[in-house]
Amino acid sequence: MLTVTESAQDYLATLLEKQNVEGMAVRIFVTQPGTPYAETCLAYCRPEEVIPTDDVTEYTQFRLYVEPNSLPFLEEAVVDYATDRMGGQLTIKAPNAKMPKVSADSPIEDQINYILYSEINPGLASHGGEVSLVRLEEETSGKVAILKFGGGCQGCSAVDMTLKEGVEKTLIERVAGLVAVRDVTDHTVKENAYYQ
Structure with missing residues (x-):
């Protein structure tokens, strides 16, 4: 321990x-x-x-x-x-201070948050950005993670690529039962955007 x-x-x-x-x-x-x-x-x-x-x-x-x-x-x-x-x-x-270590048996929210805080956000931090889980929604095909970007990711012109090629791909590969990721960020706010 x-x-x-x-x-x-x-x-x-x-x-x-x-x-x-x-x-x-x-x-x-x-x-x-x-x-x-x-x-x-x-x-x-x-x-x-x-x-x-x-x-x-x-x-x-x-x-x-x-x-x-x-x-x-x-x-x-x-x-x-x-x-x-x-x-x-x-x-x-203390690698688990921000989020306790999770396993395949952990609640799906904990699994998503663990990946966001330990793997995805450290990469986004280099651009002054972050992403967090807002909620999970149940659809007929499976669970959908509703995410919100902040910092340099809010209003960034590359956020769609970050979402689809980075965040969504990683989460769907690693979290069983997750079928999609949606972004609910208001990207019209561009003051801190990494790419305008």
Whole structure:
């Protein structure tokens, strides 16, 4: 589930030692989990701040607490510490923070959102754009994803190609039961469009 490398354990233990508080631990959590604004955070955790429902991992040098709501969003997360010429840096990579990992059994909305946030939006971000799922509609042939573009994609002259060759093709190949994608964006608004 969550991995804390040995170098990160040593670094965190050193930080905890400097706090001079008996029983000081580390807490990891995700703010705004499951949204594009999710942030993964590490904080000190004093003994009186421990919550009984926390998930606890005992490391040789310290305890790590994880708030239960953050657990699915921290699956496959890695906390690492790497030294460099300037000293070192603690990093947290949590690929599922913005959207928990999904499988073929997950609800179709979760599957679509996961692909949008983890694969499609990072590519659109280079043009200042994004796409999000508005809703799903049921038609006789199957499910249709209703999407809305924003940022540099709104009003962009290449949005039809992006929708058909990129977004729709990817989603239909990867999400069982999805037969089409429709765009409900008002593309008459062109102020931020990547291509005019």
